[in-house]
Amino acid sequence: MQRFQLYIDGAFCDGEASFDSVDPATGKAWAQMPEAREADVDRAVESAHKALYDGPWSKLTATQRGKLLYKLADLVAANAARLAELETLDTGKIIRETSAQIAYVAEYYRYYAGIADKIEGSYLPIDKPDMEVWLRREPVGVVAMVVPWNSQLFLSAVKLGPALAAGCTLVLKASEDGPAPLLEFARLVHEAGFPPGVVNIITGFGPSCGAALGRHPRIAHVAFTGGPETARHVVRNSAENLASTSLELGGKSPFIVFADADLESAANAQVAGIFAATGQSCVAGSRLIVEASVKDRFLALLKRKAEAVRIGSPLDMATEVGPLATARQRQHIDALVERSSAAGARVVTGGRVPVGEGFYYPPTILDCDGVDSPSLAEEFFGPVLSVVSFETEEEALRLANDTVYGLASGVFTQNLTRAHRLMKGIRAGVVWVNTYRAVSPIAPFGGFGLSGHGREGGLAAALDYTRTKTVWLRTSDDPIPDPFVMR
Ligand code: NAD
Secondary structure (H helix, E strand, C coil): CCCCEEEECCCCCCCCCEEEEEEECCCCEEEEECCCHHHHHHHHHHHHHHHHHCCHHHHCCHHHHHHHHHHHHHHHHCCCHHHHHHHHHHHHHCCCHHHHHHHHHHHHHHHHHHHHHHHCCCCCCCCCCCCCEEEEEEEECCEEEEEECCCCCHHHHHHHHHHCCCCCEEEEEECCCCCCCHHHHHHHHHHHHCCCCCCCEEEEEEEHHHHHHHCCCCCEEEECCCCCHHHHHHHHHHHHHHHEEEEEECCCEEEEECCCCCCCHHHHHHHHHHHHHCCCCCCCCEEEEHHHHHHHHHHEEEEEHHCCCCCCCCCCCCCCCCCCCCHHHHHHHHHHHHHHHHHHEEECCCCCCCCCCCCCCEEEEEEEECCCHHHCCCCCCCCCCEEEEEECCCHHHHHHHCHHHHHHHCCCCCHHHHHHHHHHHHCCCEEEEEECCCCCCCCCCCCCHHHHHHHEHHHHHCCCCCCEEEEEECCCCCCCCCCCCCC
């Protein structure tokens, strides 16, 4: 079995314990992973703290930091195929997507490399004589980063890029479900020449590793991606160290199709929105809200496309839907489909666990019209689409906003004024009009409501990893007058 190591203080090392990682396509263990517990976490955080205040990193110019990020970007691009294969092996995400996504991850590092020396302070036109006052922007401190198993290289790039551009040091915790790609990525960080302690990459379990990291007294900020329930633990733990938090959580994103939309194009976008990555995407367009007059036509189109999807080995370039990442994830999906069927949802296609090895689940469509189905409210994080229809634009908007989440949304219409009304009315961090699942380092991303807070991507994300320091400089050589009066 292949063995992986932790990356702490610029060195590769074993963890306090180890565990097996399972290939979701076969259900069999394929690699041994190091398990970081409290002592490893402490060592990693201390090394990040030392690197932030004492090491060579603290003396680099912002331009030099940017150069290191450019180097890392080049290494990610050059090694994308190898990293993709590891991510596919460890998480079951199809190679077709991991290879394209990881090649694009390099662009995130390039974007933030360019931003490193454009994070500017400001000068304040202060209301006092003989006084110069300005704001410095300094790194927020040591950052804890915690990510889930889907798209780990991507979800960490949107944290590492801006944090390193801002001058922070960090400890990144890879998910215990499929940590291979991030542990391998550590080798690229090392090769790029980041000083020891600037980037530490560990993995381990939620309570013994993630929690120990999040509440560590030296952590200033926790950048978390995962489910809302875990986020509550993260926020509670931050009461210990009073670290700030940014939370990228789940979703139940509406996908609205009006009768005037290009239905073929919308159906392709819906397939991308719910079946790509086997539905294990936080932005999955999991609630189809379709105009009643075209519902049957659109559902027939979707059913045909869903049933034509090529299910197979995630390592095969021709495969379109691979296995789910874990057996636990499949059980959760299956149970939610069952509860929804029991509530009255009608299975249009799929809905059954297939026979055979691996954690496969077929593309599934549930018609939930007139049914109070739990599938409309709860996140599957799998390839299951719930469908409801509407008669009016107001009803479509009401249904779209009928969720505790607010991450992404899609609107399909040829009517420009209607598109504008909806993009304003939808309560979600992203609105895609006549497209879906498009991302870019230039475009901020994040949620409303239980989908979290904070934005990743874009210039502001780098500023979020800074804090300001106000500097007052008196320019008069006269002695300070009356010491009992505030200046
Ligand atoms: P999860 O919340 O179970 O785990 C995420 C990470 O948190 C893992 O690394 C885990 O070890 C860690 N963790 C667990 N308990 C912890 C604790 N007490 N303290 C600190 N860390 C702890 O999520 P998951 O099931 O692995 O991933 C699926 C969820 O992630 C879904 O809800 C999905 O929507 C969400 N997600 C969101 C985005 C986004 O950008 N908004 C992207 C991808 C996934």
